[in-house]
Amino acid sequence: MQLTWRNGLDEAEAAEVMALLQETEQADGVAPVGEHVILRLKAHLDVVHQIEPVQADVPGSEHFIVRDSGGELAGYAHVDTAEEKTAGQLVAELAVHPRHRRRGAGARLVEALLDRADLPVEPSPDDTDTARLRIWSHGEHPGALRLAERYGLVRARELWRMGRSLDAELAEAELPPDVTIRAFRTGVDEPAVVRVNHRAFSWHPEQGAMTEDDLRVKEREDWFDPAGFLLAVDSRDTLLGFHWTKIHPDGTGEVYVVGVDPDTQGNGLGRSLTVAGLRHLQAKGCGQVMLYVEADNTAAVKVYQRLEFERWDTDVQFGR
CATH class of the missing domain: 3.40.630.30 (Gcn5-related N-acetyltransferase (GNAT))
Incomplete structure (x- = not known):
């Protein structure tokens, strides 16, 4: 597996990433990244900022690409750096193509993210800070849970997806x-x-x-x-x-x-x-409607429950 870092993607590589994200969603039943990542993948800087607009080259975004020995895109991670200077925090989301799972692509991406955050691969028993690096697991995917346990990432935030019928x-x-x-x-x-x-x-x-x-x-x-x-x-x-x-x-x-x-x-x-x-x-x-709500926003959860919404699944933000 070959891993590279990008501060922007050309149109061909952005299209590859979008295809990977779509195939991952179809396989898992849940989108592997949030809406803001998709918007950034579509974005171009204007000519004031660069001579030739390059897709996905926008402030606050970095990209990690993993390819197999044949050059096929195996995994992708987006890093949101918007809060790095003010709060010292990086927020990442990643996806591994269904054909390339359990072959090391996810581990390569997580290790690259830890390195980007200046964190050691092996966690210290005394390290209780979860504010430097946050990695989303949308739908609480089993593969993400295994990676979190392997690299000492702990639950720092939960976002519930709730839904109900409109019949x-x-x-x-x-x-x-x-x-x-x-x-x-x-x-x-x-x-x-x-x-x-x-x-x-x-x-x-x-x-x-x-x-x-x-x-x-x-x-x-x-x-x-x-x-x-x-x-x-x-x-x-x-x-x-x-x-x-x-x-x-x-x-x-x-x-x-x-x-x-x-x-x-x-x-x-x-x-x-x-x-x-x-x-x-x-x-x-x-026929049905859904929403996202912070799991610890008790007041909002109760309002939605009174409106007959039920919890469908959970997005977890793991941190170190």
């Missing part, structure tokens, strides 16, 4: 007085959404950092539908909260993001927005 009749979305729900207006509502999102998710390591540019990138995705981006506003059209829904290619709906301004919390708006989004997805023909 049953849904309750009405009861709104607080003087509050209405309308659709997102592209090119108009971005600043207000980013402001409320930042206030609602100031504690969240990924969601709270969303910028207007990040939002506009997602507006260009095929799945984006402003009609399914529901905004709760007061009589002066001030944004109080939002429910951004998403429909996956297989027809599964998603509670993509529900955010409520902290000054508005306590009046049931979050639940009302969630129900409104569920009704929208049901009307669009979705």
